[in-house]
Amino acid sequence: MATTNTSHCHIDQPPARLATVRDDFPIFQRTMHDKPLTYLDSAATSQKPQAVIDAITRFYSHDYGTVRRGTYLLSQNATGAFEGVRAQAAKFFNAASPEEIIFVRGTTEAINLVSQSLARGFLKEGDEVILSAMEHHANIVPWQLVREQIGIVLKVIPMDDRGVLLMDEYDKLLSDRTKIVAVNHVANALGTINPVKEITAKAHAVGALVMIDGAQSAPHLPVDLQDLDCDFYACSGHKMLGPTGIGLLYGKRDLLETMPPYQGGGEMIDKVTFEVTTYEDPPHRFEAGTPAIADVIGLGAAMNYLDGIGMETIAAWDRVLVAYAEERLRAFPGIRIIGEAPEKSGLVAFVHEEMHPFDLGTILDRAGVAIRVGHHCAQPVMAHFGVTATARVSFNLYNRREDIDRFMDGLAMAADMLL
Amino acid sequence: MPDTHANSIESKQQELVAEFQSMTDWKDRYRTIIQMGKALPDFPEEHRIDKNKVKGCQSQVWLHANLEGDRVQFVADSDASIVRGLIAILLRVFSGHTPDEIIEAQPHFINDIGLSENLSQTRANGLQAMLKQIKIYGIAFKALREQMSARDA
Numbered sequence: 326m327a328t329t330n331t332s333h334c335h336i337d338q339p340p341a342r343l344a345t346v347r348d349d350f351p352i353f354q355r356t357m358h359d360k361p362l363t364y365l366d367s368a369a370t371s372q373k374p375q376a377v378i379d380a381i382t383r384f385y386s387h388d389y390g391t392v393r394r395g396t397y398l399l400s401q402n403a404t405g406a407f408e409g410v411r412a413q414a415a416k417f418f419n420a421a422s423p424e425e426i427i428f429v430r431g432t433t434e435a436i437n438l439v440s441q442s443l444a445r446g447f448l449k450e451g452d453e454v455i456l457s458a459m460e461h462h463a464n465i466v467p468w469q470l471v472r473e474q475i476g477i478v479l480k481v482i483p484m485d486d487r488g489v490l491l492m493d494e495y496d497k498l499l500s501d502r503t504k505i506v507a508v509n510h511v512a513n514a515l516g517t518i519n520p521v522k523e524i525t526a527k528a529h530a531v532g533a534l535v536m537i538d539g540a541q542s543a544p545h546l547p548v549d550l551q552d553l554d555c556d557f558y559a560c561s562g563h564k565m566l567g568p569t570g571i572g573l574l575y576g577k578r579d580l581l582e583t584m585p586p587y588q589g590g591g592e593m594i595d596k597v598t599f600e601v602t603t604y605e606d607p608p609h610r611f612e613a614g615t616p617a618i619a620d621v622i623g624l625g626a627a628m629n630y631l632d633g634i635g636m637e638t639i640a641a642w643d644r645v646l647v648a649y650a651e652e653r654l655r656a657f658p659g660i661r662i663i664g665e666a667p668e669k670s671g672l673v674a675f676v677h678e679e680m681h682p683f684d685l686g687t688i689l690d691r692a693g694v695a696i697r698v699g700h701h702c703a704q705p706v707m708a709h710f711g712v713t714a715t716a717r718v719s720f721n722l723y724n725r726r727e728d729i730d731r732f733m734d735g736l737a738m739a740a741d742m743l744l
Numbered sequence: 745m746p747d748t749h750a751n752s753i754e755s756k757q758q759e760l761v762a763e764f765q766s767m768t769d770w771k772d773r774y775r776t777i778i779q780m781g782k783a784l785p786d787f788p789e790e791h792r793i794d795k796n797k798v799k800g801c802q803s804q805v806w807l808h809a810n811l812e813g814d815r816v817q818f819v820a821d822s823d824a825s826i827v828r829g830l831i832a833i834l835l836r837v838f839s840g841h842t843p844d845e846i847i848e849a850q851p852h853f854i855n856d857i858g859l860s861e862n863l864s865q866t867r868a869n870g871l872q873a874m875l876k877q878i879k880i881y882g883i884a885f886k887a888l889r890e891q892m893s894a895r896d897a
Contacts, residue, residue: 686802687774
């Protein structure tokens with residue numbers, strides 16, 4: 326388990342199991358603008374270990390075939406590998422069974438799937454869906470589409486100026502009209518770790534379903550879905566060292582069985598006539614068309630890689646990096662950290678009183694430092710903090726304290742050029 | 745042949761290219777851009793309205809134009825220093841020209857001075873968006889002038 330002391334940040338080196346992982350990521354052999362690549366945008370997307378790249382190459386080179394249709398060996402093997410990743414994902418997130426895991430393109434598609442499927446029968450006009458003030462647009466807009474379609478009511482859990490949800494206000498929003506509570510586990514614009522287990526229990530107490538946007542938690546934190554007891558959980562493979570275009574939707578089995586399909590097509594049907602079609606059981610009911618087979622294989626390799634290190638170890642190192650970045654930023658004149666929740670993961674967002682985030686991002690790029698600037702697809706969060714944009718540094722297991730040092734050097738250079 | 749007389753869009757572009765080509769260090773280029781932004785005249789507050797916001801920029805950009813005689817005069821601003829500098833460059837090239845000159849101009853200076861290497865290729869800084877908006881103003885004022893002269897005739 327974790328060997329890192331997380332109570333302070335005077336640890337220079339990552340724990341032993343993380344010591345050499347940087348060498349597993351071929352991208353770090355390259356430079357950016359002739360400088361060593363300092364990659365601090367993993368909350369947008371993570372870099373890929375060689376094991377993931379190799380798994381995809383090997384699959385396309387030797388093992389490629391379609392899934393669930395062929396009578397021939399290639400297809401049978403591909404199906405075995407594909408369904409094997411489903412079982413692996415169920416174990417990785419401690420779902421009760423592989424049938425609770427649906428392969429989707431990413432978190433965004435997962436939330437659209439859940440909201441649209443529930444809009445076809447489960448949700449009625451006047452029903453209430455509770456979101457939080459720190460959601461990514463991907464967990465706002467799909468529900469607004471449902472509101473336009475059938476007239477649901479959206480309620481928002483407010484947050485304080487640290488970026489912590491006001492649980493008392495949440496209690497007040499809950500009622501027998503509440504049908505769904507959809508919140509993120511970790512806020513992408515703030516880094517706040519939300520108390521999703523407590524949020525779930527309170528929602529269940531009024532009979533509401535809970536959808537957790539896990540895009541920012543799956544890469545950094547151990548996630549035990551049976552323990553959280555949420556009804557749905559979604560994450561994106563590309564943020565957790567896997568390929569783009571693949572993500573996971575977890576749904577409780579008894580619930581998925583009652584839900585109508587999101588998209589129609591091949592592979593999701595039982596019987597089709599022009600009069601009537603019956604659907605497959607979950608999870609295949611929700612996987613119309615030929616899936617992203619190679620990306621599923623790549624995601625399997627990514628989860629295997631993460632398992633090899635251990636999510637507890639990854640989470641502990643992440644806390645060290647977040648604390649170190651905050652410590653360095655606080656010591657820099659004119660910096661205001663946006664998001665000061667006591668429990669944070671994966672990232673630090675900030676503004677400078679005189680330097681625009683865009684200027685910072687542009688100059689840091691020339692210093693070889695990749696950060697994200699902008700509204701982070703969370704404009705309501707920007708509005709809450711009275712800014713139009715922030716700068717954000719975000720981490721993954723391959724980051725080192727030296728990355729943060731180089732970022733701070735770039736920040737000092739930006740100040741020298743801009744002020 | 746492009747019009748190269750003094751103060752034509754083409755001659756202004758060539759002048760800019762010469763200025764920037766003399767700088768080999770990216771820091772010098774950026775410092776120059778930032779300084780040009782600082783020297784840009786203050787933006788009239790009455791034009792800081794949503795209608796004048798240029799979409800497609802990561803920073804906030806406002807662009808407004810007036811037709812003075814047969815010349816288009818641009819005013820613009822951004823909350824980001826580098827973008828404000830890019831605006832200053834665009835205005836230096838395009839402001840004070842006729843709608844026809846603005847429409848016909850080929851803005852090759854963006855590639856020639858190396859801005860495209862890391863600035864104009866990304867949608868982020870909105871250089872292309874600003875350029876498009878400048879062209880749209882040119883087209884709109886051309887149409888307006890034609891309308892007015894048709895009415896006068």
